Amino acid sequence: MNIREYQTKDYKEIIKLFCDTVHNVNAKDYTEQQLDVWATGKADVETWNRSLLEHYSLVVLENSIIVGFGDIDKSGYLDRLYVHKDFQRKGVASAICNKLE
Numbered sequence: 001m002n003i004r005e006y007q008t009k010d011y012k013e014i015i016k017l018f019c020d021t022v023h024n025v026n027a028k029d030y031t032e033q034q035l036d037v038w039a040t041g042k043a044d045v046e047t048w049n050r051s052l053l054e055h056y057s058l059v060v061l062e063n064s065i066i067v068g069f070g071d072i073d074k075s076g077y078l079d080r081l082y083v084h085k086d087f088q089r090k091g092v093a094s095a096i097c098n099k100l101e
Contacts, residue, residue, distance in 0.1 A: 006057035
């Protein structure tokens with residue numbers, strides 16, 4: 001597991017991971033309609049990229065594939081924390097949080 005800072009080139013993979021995670025991992029707790037509103041698949045790329053660049057944002061890579069990401073703003077607010085559906089319960093989120101703190 002390799003952790004590094006977010007780079008603009010990561011945005012497509014990040015947005016796909018976000019949508020896939022919401023629709024797979026969170027499906028047991030939300031209706032399909034709620035999931036569709038939360039993760040439409042039509043994210044505003046410029047807004048996401050700007051936000052991730054303004055925050056302290058990290059990605060976790062496994063074999064050159066992003067398997068998790070998270071970010072924290074300047075006030076200490078943990079904004080996003082998402083882990084690929086196939087990497088749940090493997091310490092990815094904990095590793096991200098530890099680095100962000």
